[in-house]
Amino acid sequence: MASPVTDSAGLSPLIETVSWNADVVGTLSMPEAEAPMSSWVLNNCNIPKPPPLPSKIVTRNKHPKWPPESCFVPKETKDMWDKLFKDGNGADLCIFTEDKSCIFAHSSVLSIASPVLGYRIRQSKIKHGMKYIQIPGLPHDAVLVFIRFLYSSCYEEEELKKYALHLLLLSHCCSVPQLKRVCICYLEQDFLTTENVIDTLLLARKCDAPRLVLICVRMVVKNFKSVSSTEGWKLMKRIYPDIEQELVESVVEADSKKEERQRKIEEKKVYTQLYEAMEALLHICKDGCRTIGPRDKMLKGNQIACNFPACKGLEALVRHFSGCKTRVPGGCGHCKRMWQLLE
Numbered sequence: 001m002a003s004p005v006t007d008s009a010g011l012s013p014l015i016e017t018v019s020w021n022a023d024v025v026g027t028l029s030m031p032e033a034e035a036p037m038s039s040w041v042l043n044n045c046n047i048p049k050p051p052p053l054p055s056k057i058v059t060r061n062k063h064p065k066w067p068p069e070s071c072f073v074p075k076e077t078k079d080m081w082d083k084l085f086k087d088g089n090g091a092d093l094c095i096f097t098e099d100k101s102c103i104f105a106h107s108s109v110l111s112i113a114s115p116v117l118g119y120r121i122r123q124s125k126i127k128h129g130m131k132y133i134q135i136p137g138l139p140h141d142a143v144l145v146f147i148r149f150l151y152s153s154c155y156e157e158e159e160l161k162k163y164a165l166h167l168l169l170l171s172h173c174c175s176v177p178q179l180k181r182v183c184i185c186y187l188e189q190d191f192l193t194t195e196n197v198i199d200t201l202l203l204a205r206k207c208d209a210p211r212l213v214l215i216c217v218r219m220v221v222k223n224f225k226s227v228s229s230t231e232g233w234k235l236m237k238r239i240y241p242d243i244e245q246e247l248v249e250s251v252v253e254a255d256s257k258k259e260e261r262q263r264k265i266e267e268k269k270v271y272t273q274l275y276e277a278m279e280a281l282l283h284i285c286k287d288g289c290r291t292i293g294p295r296d297k298m299l300k301g302n303q304i305a306c307n308f309p310a311c312k313g314l315e316a317l318v319r320h321f322s323g324c325k326t327r328v329p330g331g332c333g334h335c336k337r338m339w340q341l342l343e
Contacts, residue, residue, distance in 0.1 A: 081152040084109075093121060093131045095147065097140040105147055107131055113150035114174045135170075142166035149179050164191055165203055172207035184209050192216065194223050198232030202240070220247050221254045270340075277317075277341050280310035317341075 084106070091104035111118030117133075124131045135143050142163035149155050149167075160167065164183050171180035187200055188211065201216035220227050227233055237244045321338040 078152045078154055082148065082154055085148055085151040092129070093133070095143065096132065096134045096136075097143045098136055098138060099140050101140050103140075103144055103147055105151075110147070110150055114176055116174045117150075138166050138170065139163065142170070146170045146174075146176075146179070150176065153178065155179075155182070160186055161191070165196075165199065168203060168207055168209075180207070180209075184212050188212055188215055192219055194219075194226045195230055196232070197227060198230065198236050202236065202243070205243075217247065217250055221251050224251045273337075274340060276308075276310040277314055280308045280314045281341070283308050284311065284314070 088104040091106055093105045093107040093110065095103040095105060097103065107121045111121055120133050121131055124133050141159070145155055145159045145163055146167055160182070164186055167179060168183040168187065171177070171183060184204075187204075192200060192215065197216050197219050201213060201220070204210075204212040204216060233244075317334060317338055320334050324332055324335050326332045326335070
């Protein structure tokens, strides 16, 4: 397969939930109410009547919502976090990847960005003042892009295109929903081909991405012949025969629906022709068509053609039916159509 799939059990520990109890730190004392004025004072003072209360005005969008895609973090702040990651000043964590190389990071930043990584960091051993964890099974550059996203929420488009599947797996296992949404959106729009659709389908099922699974299944059904000849399909057939069976059943169901739609289209076409013939027949018998008649009849100069285009066809059908020698139902296509009309 095009993308290595790691065992996510090591990256999915149980996270203890910490509940905070807020203590009452103080109470606000209400001011004492002033004594009401006596009725004598109110009646004898020359106090004008208060104006009428304003009518209630209903306003929409009193507090307009900002668009969800708006970002209130200045670019300088993102650049600062990005620089902190790249420089590694004060790093207290070393992350080993598949090729035994190390990525330096700050344990406090990763613990805040990912609760799963925070749990792994707390369980890690300290050696020479550094904490050590491993993220095996994935390329070094993919892990580097993932850690950088945890710092500044930034990524390069080329890096996303190259490591989309790896980043989807990491974001799911490490519980980073922001990056997971980005990966799923890219995979749905620009990534899928007949060569990698099986890999994407299997990973989407593991990473709980139902919409991506549906899009992959549709692509497999649409391009089943080319997809079934890829290496990903052969590997899936050997390792996951149940998934292969589901896809085959989906293809069979899609073909059946396609044949049913085609059959209904043909039936609708026949019914439309019969309806037009019935309308023309009623027109001939009720109104009397002045266009049809003997074979050698020609339209006069001031005579216009009939508004029922089926009149001439119906005339030809009747003439054929009256002189056809094989008038057995089903033996002649034109006679069969006439029998349908008469029935």
